[in-house]
Amino acid sequence: MQATLLFAHGSRDPAWRIPMENVARCMVKLDPNALVRCAYLELTEPDLPTAVAELSALGVDNFTVVPMFLGVGKHAREDMPSLIRQLRTDYP
Numbered sequence: 496m497q498a499t500l501l502f503a504h505g506s507r508d509p510a511w512r513i514p515m516e517n518v519a520r521c522m523v524k525l526d527p528n529a530l531v532r533c534a535y536l537e538l539t540e541p542d543l544p545t546a547v548a549e550l551s552a553l554g555v556d557n558f559t560v561v562p563m564f565l566g567v568g569k570h571a572r573e574d575m576p577s578l579i580r581q582l583r584t585d586y587p
Contacts, residue, residue: 498530498555505539536570543578566570
């Protein structure tokens with residue numbers, strides 16, 4: 496089973512996640528069979544490892560992580576690749 500994770504920075508402001516969730520809803524609207532979740536680096540739940548663990552428990556064994564960062568800062572260059580490496584180890 497395949498899932499797409501939209502991975503963004505996160506914020507203390509709960510309204511910040513609305514655009515991310517709208518993208519996920521649009522993807523499902525285009526493909527009702529798509530399994531799409533949002534995950535966040537910090538300050539917003541769920542984080543990427545939690546989202547992967549939850550989907551893995553549902554039988555997902557193929558993940559596509561779509562970076563939703565507007566800039567290519569440290570999070571996109573360093574933090575995200577490190578998380579992806581660890582998840583590849585945890586979920587071969």
